[in-house]
């Protein structure tokens with residue numbers, strides 16, 4: 231049971247996210263074999279969408295598409311692409327060129343539809359200036375939260391990634407007082423202390439992981455992104471299934487008690503995708519569960 235190592239490691243200085251659609255006619259097996267062999271789990275994390283498993287006639291336990299949430303306030307977009315590559319490293323130029331090589335390996339079965347460059351900001355900050363990832367489970371607790379176990383070979387060691395590109399509204403955020411900003415997150419920015427009197431709409435109140443039944447622990451590896459004048463956060467969370475993420479997202483969007491997360495006054499998602507990240511095998515990613 232060997233997970234892709236990056237799932238359990240801190241975020242790198244730079245990353246590039248590549249999203250692919252599945253071509254209608256091509257058999258994805260050759261491309262998956264090549265990408266699986268190229269995947270070391272550390273500089274490249276591989277994620278498979280439900281459409282690929284369906285095209286191969288395989289069912290991966292707990293793998294499904296990003297949910298449609300018609301009651302969500304605000305609306306949560308669903309983009310659900312077929313394949314996701316998370317390239318990690320120190321040098322954006324190297325990531326770009328490595329991405330070109332991987333895109334060539336993925337063709338013609340997979341077609342690149344989106345690329346996002348992301349980076350670490352300061353001491354693990356979101357672009358709002360608040361530290362992101364503080365309450366991530368650590369060590370054994372991270373493995374328990376993020377890694378599938380008890381399903382057997384080919385699934386054990388795998389993980390389920392929720393990925394959303396969020397676009398920040400900086401003018402709106404900058405127009406708020408510091409007290410309002412702290413209330414929005416539920417933490418004091420400079421000290422990173424949780425506010426004793428945070429409103430129920432504060433992001434950390436909406437997402438308090440131990441307040442769910444069962445507890446909704448996830449391992450977040452989000453990173454800021456920017457492209458031209460636009461910027462925000464690539465939210466990335468790993469779970470042993472998608473269930474914890476989905477419970478959190480539902481509470482953020484008012485499903486449990488009608489209270490909507492104030493976070494949406496800072497930022498809104500543009501995309502929403504779920505991917506299954508296979509375990510590592512002897513040589514690269516273990517795609518046996520897909521029959522590849």
Ligand code: HEM
Nearest residue numbers: 356360361362363364365396434437438439463478479497
């Ligand atoms: C752009 C979008 C987002 C931003 C800027 C953001 C930012 C933050 C910040 C600053 C914290 C407090 C520090 C920490 O514990 O990390 C936090 C906590 C957290 N966020 Fe987010 N977040 C975003 C989206 C989401 C989404 C979509 C989810 C899940 C659906 C989520 C789940 C959590 C969880 C579980 C915590 C820890 C809560 C706790 O147990 O105390 N976040 N986030």
